[in-house]
Amino acid sequence: MTVEADKAIRRHHHITLCTGDAQEDYDFHTKVLGLKSVKKTALYDGTVPIYHLYYGNDMGDESTLVTCFPMRQSGRMGTKGTGQIKRLSLSVPVSALPYWQSRLTDHGFSVTQSGRFGESILQFQHPCGIDYELVGVSDDTREPYSAGEVPVENAIRGTHGITVSAREVGQQTEFMNVGWNGRQTGEDANFVRFEVGTGGTGAIVDYEIEPDVAQGSWTFGEGTVHHAAFQVDDLGIQDEVKGYLEGLGYTDVSDRKDRGYFDSVYMRTPAGALFEATVSKPEGFQIDETYENLGKEFQVPPVFADKKDWIMEYLEDLVY
Numbered sequence: 001m002t003v004e005a006d007k008a009i010r011r012h013h014h015i016t017l018c019t020g021d022a023q024e025d026y027d028f029h030t031k032v033l034g035l036k037s038v039k040k041t042a043l044y045d046g047t048v049p050i051y052h053l054y055y056g057n058d059m060g061d062e063s064t065l066v067t068c069f070p071m072r073q074s075g076r077m078g079t080k081g082t083g084q085i086k087r088l089s090l091s092v093p094v095s096a097l098p099y100w101q102s103r104l105t106d107h108g109f110s111v112t113q114s115g116r117f118g119e120s121i122l123q124f125q126h127p128c129g130i131d132y133e134l135v136g137v138s139d140d141t142r143e144p145y146s147a148g149e150v151p152v153e154n155a156i157r158g159t160h161g162i163t164v165s166a167r168e169v170g171q172q173t174e175f176m177n178v179g180w181n182g183r184q185t186g187e188d189a190n191f192v193r194f195e196v197g198t199g200g201t202g203a204i205v206d207y208e209i210e211p212d213v214a215q216g217s218w219t220f221g222e223g224t225v226h227h228a229a230f231q232v233d234d235l236g237i238q239d240e241v242k243g244y245l246e247g248l249g250y251t252d253v254s255d256r257k258d259r260g261y262f263d264s265v266y267m268r269t270p271a272g273a274l275f276e277a278t279v280s281k282p283e284g285f286q287i288d289e290t291y292e293n294l295g296k297e298f299q300v301p302p303v304f305a306d307k308k309d310w311i312m313e314y315l316e317d318l319v320y
Contacts, residue, residue, distance in 0.1 A: 008241055009181035010197040012159040013229040013262070013278040014054075014065035015088050018078055020128035020222050022051050022070035022318050028127055029055040029066065030320075032107050033090075034150030036060075037295035037320060039285050042311065043069055043220075044259060044301050049311045050074060050220070051318070054295070057145045057158070060261075060285045062231045062278075063202040064142060064158035066090075071222040072128075073316050078221025080129075082213040083272025085225035087131040087163035089121070091201045094136035096154035097122060103150070116206075117188050129223045135160045137201045161204030162228045163191075164273045167211045171270035176205065179245055180230075180275070196230060207271065218272070229264065229276035238265055241277050260301065261285050296320075 019025040029035045038060035043050040050071065056064040066088070071077075080086065092100060097120055104111045104124055114121040120136040137160065144155035166172055169192045176182035182194040182205065190209045197203045205228075217224060232238050238256065242265050245253050252268040261284060265277045281287055288299050300308045 010231045011203040012063045013231040016067045016226045018071045019068045020072045024127050025068050025070050034148035036145040041299040042301050076221045078224030079217040081216025082165040084216040085162050085273050086165045089133040089135050089160040091137045091140045091157040091160040092134050094138050097136045099154045140201050160201045163206045166207045166271035169207050227274035229278040232277050
């Protein structure tokens with residue numbers, strides 16, 4: 001690779017989902033999972049506004065972020081299947097798993113205990129049907145949201161991993177090892193695990209090999225994961241990653257897109273899942289709000305800057 005390994009793909013930056021109703025999504029992430037509302041804005045792409053809601057820790061640090069496009073207002077439905085990210089795993093302390101089993105059940109969620117790669121897992125679904133997991137991790141030092149609905153000692157630390165549904169893993173192995181600064185670290189039944197950067201929680205990509213599953217959708221649509229973003233350090237390295245991938249023959253790589261709080265380059269991987277190489281802006285989420293007001297008010301995207309009144313009237317009400 002033309003950039004050194006420790007300066008390329010480091011870890012997750014954020015995971016972006018296409019969910020259902022905006023209020024349902026907001027309440028699920030802030031009131032049930034206890035994450036902070038880091039930013040309320042709208043999708044930068046397209047001509048019709050769709051909410052873009054960010055959840056994470058106090059500052060919205062990289063690898064703590066889950067971001068959502070609530071799609072129900074648009075009426076667009078997604079189709080689950082292979083060729084897409086199918087599952088989001090979040091890290092919690094191992095000691096907190098009984099707390100979460102009780103909390104989720106008390107909130108009406110069906111919870112299944114599971115295990116994979118020696119990890120203890122609680123499986124459940126977002127109200128729109130997207131598969132979630134809480135994974136018990138003993139050594140996650142990331143700071144959780146300090147003032148949420150969940151006590152700090154039990155709180156979610158950030159992303160743990162993603163699971164991609166793939167018909168086979170062959171081409172993905174080459175992509176992960178050669179193109180995406182990863183390495184294969186394990187196999188468990190029909191799962192193959194890769195880790196990027198220095199590895200560990202927040203840097204995991206699992207592939208679930210499902211040769212008989214039909215292709216899933218790639219468009220924005222309720223009930224599906226849209227993409228996973230991975231942190232790179234700066235724009236120069238992001239350019240090198242893009243050029244390197246294109247030099248390998250992976251030419252389905254986007255130009256840089258300014259997303260307000262970070263800059264993004266998107267890559268359609270051989271298995272079909274959409275990955276993103278992401279550079280945070282120095283100001284982060286405080287570029288348009290102070291820390292004290294972070295995530296409290298709707299921020300109009302630049303593409304809709306002259307249409308604030310129309311946007312606020314168009315978007316469904318959101319009580320927070």
